[in-house]
Amino acid sequence: MQRIGKAARAWMAALVTVSGAAMVSGCALDPVGLAIGAAGSVSGPSEASMTADVAAAHRGTDCPTLAALLNAYNDPLPTLSRSERQAQMIHITAVRQLMAEQRCPAGGTAAVANAGSASAAAGEPQGAMGAAVGPLTPHLMQALGLESPRGLVVTALLPGKAAELSGIRGGDVILEVRGVAVDDAVQMRRVLGAVPSGQSVLVKLWRAREPREMIVGPITSTTPALPPGAVYADAPVLPAAPVRERFCVAQVIGSGLFASGVHSPLFTVRNDGSEAESAKLAAAFLEAARKAQPGYWLAPHPRPTCTRDSKVCTSASADSEVLMMLCETEREKGTEIYEALRRDKPLTELPWSPPGSPPAS
Structure with missing residues (x-):
């Protein structure tokens, strides 16, 4: 006995x-996983009605979570096609409306979005895996069992994109991407941007007080996709x-x-x-x-x-x-x-x- x-x-x-990491970043960063794919369809619902649907799904979400979601939706914009960007803007507009209704501060979010746009305009490679990330605070470091402020904590995930599909979770700390230690979102976008669009990358992260390795993909990138049959020379392989x-x-x-x-x-x-x-x-x-x-x-x-x-x-x-x-x-x-x-x-x-x-x- x-x-x-x-x-x-x-x-x-x-x-x-095992449940601690998920609790750090909030219970339901994206509670419904709503993804609008009908933005370019002539017979589909209007943009206004789709925006209203997205806003209704997120209504009641607190300001920090809305800010994290806005970062997640803004992050891959430089890598999207015109039609994909139109669909993405429905989410962005809806979240911004809710943030305005709740009078949420938006300084940090605007800075992240503008940094990504500036990098793309300067011709630097841009890539995204569909995860919003933020810096580690002393409180988060203690809660997650990290001894030094290294890496980026995942604050939100874009439904149906590489990070979520590959198993990354809210509260994970991304330590390295393709063997490069990452400390800010702009740097991580550059590292991902050097990889052909549609490929996968090896990510080292911190979860449940221990390091892990994970293959994440397919990412989106401004580097053109490889032709059919071509093999990515830096393709990650785990035993x-x-x-x-x-x-x-x-x-x-x-x-x-x-x-x-x-x-x-x-x-x-x-x-x-x-x-x-x-x-x-x-x-x-x-x-x-x-x-x-x-x-x-x-x-x-x-x-x-x-x-x-x-x-x-x-x-x-x-x-x-x-x-x-x-x-x-x-x-x-x-x-x-x-x-x-x-x-x-x-x-x-x-x-x-x-x-x-x-x-x-």
Whole structure:
């Protein structure tokens, strides 16, 4: 019993660690992930109505978050085509309207946008990955476990762009891009601008109090895209992780003292144990819970965030629903965690396992 209790407490400590970075930058930097793609369509809705829709989606967002979103929408403008820029301006106009309504200060945002435009006008290369970044404050350094003020903290993500698609999260600290240490947004745009548009780059970042490496792409850049079949000479490559067997349990619970929830049986997975694969599994369980209990678990969840060893993956919605997946490489430890969580808060067991992976016996 004592051993099981220690295991459960260890998981909770890990859960606090992995969720800390996301909490630093705010719960829902872009709560709906709204992307307007119909700006150039003759038969689509009017620009005014689309701007109103975007504004309605972000209404109620605080001033610092609106400023971060405006930076994210402004950042890639020099790299976009005319039609893409028209669509992007719908987001920018909507956010500016909300900032005016709330009388938000806009000095920092204007400086960042103007710096990017000036660099492009001067003929310097410009690139973007769809992430708004800001400097590290002493408070953020302490919260994120950094010993020196190096890198740029991600404050917002542009939906559907390279940073979000590749797994970068709000609260991550970008340390290096293509092996170059980055300390300001203008410098990072120059480093990205030297890469052909549509390619990927190796990014070193700080998450959950430890360094990580991630391939991010496709970026947008003023450097022309390579012709079909051409290979980018500086293409990043990470060594393939070995396939491992792990024993996991997933659960989703609501908020409050008497909140209900569902959990999975103990199940076996065989993959590379990467954060991307683990996050997919956790998200798949949430979808299964929604189908099994129609009308429940409707609040949008951000993509689950995992520890580096993928032992803990978690995601929390704006309604305080918590999705969690816990994994171990030893069957005995996985069983102990499953039994401890089941006794701690009895939940409905949902018969579920990933396709092709039978429940662990």
